[in-house]
Amino acid sequence: MRRLVLPRIASAALIIAALLLTAVGTGSAQPLLDDATLSQAASLRDEARSSELAYEILESLTTEVGPRMAGSSGDERAVAWAQAKFEQLGFDRVTLEPVTFPAWRRGRETARVVAPFPQPLVVTALGGSIATDGELHAPVAHFATLDELAAIPDGSLDGQIVFISNRMKRFRDGAGYGQAVAARSSGAVTAAKKGASAILIRSIGTDQDRLPHTGLMSYALDVRRIPAAALSNPDADLLANMVKRGRPVEVALELGSYWEGDYTSYNVIGDIVGSTQPEEYVLIGGHLDSWDLGTGAIDDGAGCAITMAAGALIGRLDAAPRRTIRVVLYANEEQGLHGARAYRQAHATEMDRHIIGAESDFGAGPIYRFSSRVKPSALGLIDQLTQVLSPLGVVRGDNNASGGPDLIPMRQAGMAVATLHQDGTDYFDYHHTANDTLDKVNPEHLAQNVAAYTVFAFLSAMAPGDFGTRLGLENADD
Ligand SMILES: [Zn+2]
Structure with missing residues (x-):
């Protein structure tokens, strides 16, 4: 720091200026929401809590579209569904933004124990896996964990099929x-x-259903590609019991999955345009794609329905909130945040006008905690939001929120984020399986989520000042 020589009066002024700056730093200078706005939010919350709108949206998506894996015909139908649904819900502006990515196709998938006790196994290819060359027969090498596998010498398995049995x-x-x-x-x-x-891995899931969990796997450029599949949890137990007997276990595995060129899908965006600051955005949403095995009710139809309903309910007010509420249904989250990255790229120069965001992508369990990632002087606003959320059973969390997977690129670009934490106790019983269907969603819990998102979006759109979003924080927090 440079040394300054100042006359006495100037240095007194400097002390006063320093005190004012300190006041800004501790948050006392950030204006707060007024009582009328807070009570309007409370009315919206109560209305949302008894609304069936989100459940109707989710029923529509799972019934009329169903599975919508990125790059599939379901993906295309989901985009058309989302555009029509936003329009039908009365959003002021509906926009499609292209997202291009490689398409992965699932093929035939079978597995069986050949010896010593022949019987079928229930498997599914992991997303991104290549095919086997016909039916692959090989002895099984069992490892309790990935670390255990990593610890053995390179090249020591000689064509065997690795089986990792770690339990989530x-x-x-x-x-x-x-x-x-x-x-x-x-x-x-x-x-x-x-x-x-x-x-072959034990499914990454907490259930005991004989249904395997798919999900993205990846290859490295400089390492040979091998086929990868998940066993259902009961089949992983079965295979482990055979291995325990100490005799060689031979498995036959056939996968027909493959990559097939590029596909262009769309982020589907619905805006409730703000009244006085329409160029500033409160960003909520979920991801429109799902895996192909279920109907994508909890992952992430619920997140789409919750945030579409929240936006629609706010859109029905007599007067729009000050800022625009933007609901983004992201393309292809599951295979690598393709839609989220495209959104950030398309809106890079206006990221500083995205004042805060939150994504719903953890099923439909009730929200129990509200955490933020905002500048310290905006924590008073977050406390006000928490007060209106609290009758929903929501408590204050920390100021280290992630915002949700699709907000990672935006958070890295400097956007303030929040997380409305859902109870995910049973989420991984169904996640990425054929069991991800509408019956797993409790309509009352879904409405509680809508109430919380409605409060968050409405009050953020009305908040005086901002939450600390700025440009140029690339990778500052990761
Ligand atoms: Zn998801």
């Missing part, structure tokens, strides 16, 4: 997923380095 643990906040999912995402690369011909 159940938590309210889904913390078990992060601990278990590496076996799915990077297992094939590790197994290939060891010389394996394919990999």
